[in-house]
Amino acid sequence: MTNSAPSASLDVRAEVIATYAAWDSAFNRADARAVAAAYVSNAKVLPPSHEVISGPVEIENFFAGLFSGGFTDHNLEVIDAGGDEKVVYSTAKWSANGKRADGSRQAAGGIATHVFERQTDGSLKLRLHTFN
Template sequence: MRGFMTDLAPSSSLDIRTEISAAYTAWDSAFNQADAKAVAAAYVPSAKVLPPTHEVISGPAAIENFFAGLFSRGFTDYNLTIIDTGGDDKVVYSTAHWSAKGKGADGAPQTAAGLATHIFERQADSSLKLRLHTFN
């Protein structure tokens, strides 16, 4: 699943921003294809997802199930837009605006949006995987 991973060396904040932008593009693509398994592959095995429901979602199976639930409710057209990035050769972070389209409880189309924080861990091959993902 190389799509979520980048091979750029962490030499500057511009490079980190480029890495995160590539990771976001791949994540958005997997989400918009309703591919819960591919979305879950973007996270380290012990990752946490903290949605606005106050749940703590941990591990690949739970993360995959969480996103599969969103897809079953018709969420698509996901987009992440970077606000800020930073980090070092081991841990990289980003804050972002997010938006998606879905259906409300009544089945009517709705747009959802908010802010997200992402903490990435650099893997042995220099790629990035998510350790923490929280959003409102």
């Protein structure tokens, strides 16, 4: 009897890494619409401000606000990932650059938690995204 769990978890990790790369790419192009498209229609984003951001319009507006504030150079680095054919979860270290009031660059970063729903085409879309 062979155990397929290790390869399954590696496949999920690889899927999350690819999904993160696409998300980071959209963020770093300052494309709020493309970032919002990475979420299911009833998704929630829970930022450190304690806001509850729901749905595509609010998510797009939230990220557009970050872009207008000068945030760029976003990077997600997987800490852990797992799941099954329906739901995938991951934790990540995130980093980005923002701007201070004087226009100088300021590094930002923290930890993020993501819950993805697998779509009918096999892709992953975010259902829940929280970060500090």
